[in-house]
Structures are given as C-alpha cells and as structure tokens.
Amino acid sequence: MKTLVDIDDALLKKAMTLADTPTKKETIRRALEELIRAGNRQSLKALAGSGVVDMTVSELRRARRRGTR
Secondary structure (H helix, E strand, C coil): CCCCCCCCHHHHHHHHHHHCCCCHHHHHHHHHHHHHHHHHHHHHHHHCCCCCCCCCHHHHHHHHHHCCC
C-alpha cells in the first residue's frame, strides 16, 4: 500500500542509523514491526497472574526453543 506521510528528516535519519537500514521503507517497516512486538509483549505482561497463561516464563522460553507453543 502506498501512503504519503510527512516525517521529520532528522528523526528518520537517526532511526535509519540506529536500525542500520539502507532505505526509508525498510526503516519504517522495522519500526512498525517493533511497535507491534512491543504491544504484544505488553498484552502478555497484562495476562501475568491472571490465570489465562498457566506457564512460567522459563517454561514459555523452553517451549519456544523446542518450537512448540
């Protein structure tokens, strides 16, 4: 999807440097992906202690390493 957006040049340049991305498009894509991941982490943190997730953090990490979720 093509979208026209005004972005502060200095902000975008700094983001490109930090992300070590070659293009503006790649920088924005990575930033959006990271924002989504951060939101997902916050959602999972909100479930901690609620009983919805019945695995400990170390159990979840082991399951990820094994490829089972």
